[in-house]
Amino acid sequence: MFRAALIYIILLLIVTLSACKNNTDPFARQSTGDNFMNPVYPSSMPDPTVIRAHDGYFYLYATEDVRNTPILRSSDLVTWNLIGTAFTSDTRPAFEPKGGIWAPDINYIGGKYVLYYSMSVWGGEWTCGIGVAVSDKPEGPFTDRGKLFRSNEIGVQNSIDPFYIEEGGNKYLFWGSFHGIYVIELSDDGLTVKDGAEKRLIAGTAYEGTCIFKKDDFYYLFASTGTCCEGVKSTYTTIVGRSENLFGPYMDRSGNSMSNNHHEVLIHGNDRFVGTGHNSEIITDKENKTWILYHAVDKINPRGRVLMLDEVQWKNGWPFVEGNTASLKWDKPSF
Numbered sequence: 001m002f003r004a005a006l007i008y009i010i011l012l013l014i015v016t017l018s019a020c021k022n023n024t025d026p027f028a029r030q031s032t033g034d035n036f037m038n039p040v041y042p043s044s045m046p047d048p049t050v051i052r053a054h055d056g057y058f059y060l061y062a063t064e065d066v067r068n069t070p071i072l073r074s075s076d077l078v079t080w081n082l083i084g085t086a087f088t089s090d091t092r093p094a095f096e097p098k099g100g101i102w103a104p105d106i107n108y109i110g111g112k113y114v115l116y117y118s119m120s121v122w123g124g125e126w127t128c129g130i131g132v133a134v135s136d137k138p139e140g141p142f143t144d145r146g147k148l149f150r151s152n153e154i155g156v157q158n159s160i161d162p163f164y165i166e167e168g169g170n171k172y173l174f175w176g177s178f179h180g181i182y183v184i185e186l187s188d189d190g191l192t193v194k195d196g197a198e199k200r201l202i203a204g205t206a207y208e209g210t211c212i213f214k215k216d217d218f219y220y221l222f223a224s225t226g227t228c229c230e231g232v233k234s235t236y237t238t239i240v241g242r243s244e245n246l247f248g249p250y251m252d253r254s255g256n257s258m259s260n261n262h263h264e265v266l267i268h269g270n271d272r273f274v275g276t277g278h279n280s281e282i283i284t285d286k287e288n289k290t291w292i293l294y295h296a297v298d299k300i301n302p303r304g305r306v307l308m309l310d311e312v313q314w315k316n317g318w319p320f321v322e323g324n325t326a327s328l329k330w331d332k333p334s335f
Helices: 002-021
Strands: 035-037 049-052 058-061 070-074 081-085 100-109 112-120 129-135 143-150 163-167 170-175 181-185 200-203 208-215 218-225 237-243 264-267 273-277 290-298 306-315 318-320 329-331
Touching (some): 049 100, 058 100, 237 318, 264 290, 264 318
Antiparallel strands (some): 049 058, 070 081, 112 129, 129 143, 170 181, 181 200, 306 318
């Protein structure tokens, strides 16, 4: 038995070294046929944010379970390869001593790739904050431009989970984690809070991980509720509400307000995946289908939060995922 185990370990090392030598990611799931299987990246990649760059590839950034903020690349949202990190140990943000870089948000602003990020330690809800970094290329390297604000400076406990959006030529940052979802206007370059800007409360205390998507006549506020980080006991659930105005009020189907913690469930857990939340931006493929990336805990291998992909369908002005739960297998996007 010992000899067999030793042979297996040697073979595994050969495969891993071969993958590294050929610049491939041993965690990449190679897609075949017309379908894909979840998870699309079976290593921990929490709180994903994604952008389609000018080279046609998708670039994804995540909470640093891979230190210094991992960057994945894909041509189809299904097969992902780890290509590097946004920062190094020397260039990583440092305004929160010993803080982790959480829940980034990637954007293209003024000819630059602009990465908003949270920086926090567990329990540091009044010292955590949101910063910003820039790069000429989606693969980095990113140069940190420092913090936008900390919780104790802006008066919002647990100021993490940034989301950037433009509206009417103005630039806004939404943020918040279980102490209200807020928004504030940014400067023209998106790198600082606009002089004189005041924060506005948008949604209630049940949510974090905001993402807003405009479709037809409505703005859809996607967020997460429940617990993110308790392994197979995680209750994270992706939810949604909608509004005719970017700044709300956001409502559920019955007209109840997200300010009072009412919402519609988009994705909940099942027998295989739990903790289904903190979604990315909504991506539209060439067939006008819309897609969502998010993380979940895989009960088969519950270490970390793996990367998931699902199609967001629409009916009567509302988004839904089939069965309101994470899929095991689905038709691939078209790009």
